[in-house]
Amino acid sequence: MIAIIGGGPGGLTLARVLQVHGIDAVVYERDASRRARTQGGMLDLHADTGQLALRAAGLESEFLAAARREGQDHRMLDHTGKLLFQQDTPDDAPMARPEIDRADLRDLLVDSLPAGTISWGRAFSHAEPRSAGGYVVHFADGSPVEADLLVGADGANSRVRRLLTDAEPEYAGTIALHSSIHDADRTQPELAEMVGRGNFWVFGPDLRLSAQRHGDGSIGVSLSQQGPEDLVDERTDAARLVDGWDPRFGRLVRACDEPFVVRKIAVLPIGLTWPRRSGITLLGDAAHLMPPVGEGANAAMLDAAELALAIAAHPDDLDAAVAAYEPVMLARSTEAAKLSAMALEMISGPDAAQKVLRFFQPDPVD
Known part of the structure; x- marks a missing residue:
């Protein structure tokens, strides 16, 4: 059994892509239900990462129906009210980075999963390796489950990550x-x-x-x-x-x-790695927390799709699947984290407006 800790975009995408390939998994989510708390604001899903994962999940058309093309609009001003830059999205513009409400994305993924795939109200406590491989996973309610593969998709403050590394945000x-x-x-x-x-x-x-x-x-x-x-x-x-x-x-x-x-x-430190261990891996913020500049959810969903495809290619050898997945994920996320750090630096400091303006208008017209 594959146990996925965390029902965010990454964990749910992993469960869905596995299901597409006929592989069962259970998502253990600490929220009592999908409506237990607000999900936050918008996500812009990129064509080559988040949207690619949704294509692997067979949910591209549902996503495009729910996404907002006009959410790609940008207006930029200085504190005096001077308009520095405006970019309005044409009605026929490509859906390169459309916005979707986090709640709508979660609903889309939850609704795609068979009943029972998500075990709500299950807060991860700790896990112990089994002698035969995999882990015994314990939850705050005292109940254990046995997993052949434990996947930490439990976000920035991941408890699963502590089984692999001492690194903390x-x-x-x-x-x-x-x-x-x-x-x-x-x-x-x-x-x-x-x-x-x-x-x-x-x-x-x-x-x-x-x-x-x-x-x-x-x-x-x-x-x-x-x-x-x-x-x-x-x-x-x-x-x-x-x-x-x-x-x-x-x-x-x-x-x-x-x-x-x-x-x-x-x-998390850029380029974070850990010794590979049997029966466990990470995805998303649990593996590579980076500044919130548009890459995090996209990276998590792509992690999920790539891990699911690796498992589908090695259904009888989950350690081989993780061995194929982790080096690619870690190399890709390192580059994304570098770009995110640069983006945070660009939008910070007293000259941020000029830096952002140069990014959007590298060759201004007089």
């Missing part, structure tokens, strides 16, 4: 405050028009304001800064951080109707 120097405006077109039509259909960025001297339209009509709002881990907390008056900026941006922050929460960007 480290603070990457950027901290953010996040909130939302619900039903924005009705409650804040002027602000909704300003943000537009996709991504909205405002760069100040030492602060980045970002907003993103979600498929459910809400707008996610973030304020990001470089600095120590205690630079801001939940008591911080977010609106005061944009004092002296164009007044519209203060109105955007004050319109948020949920308490601001603090998120610290953490990463």
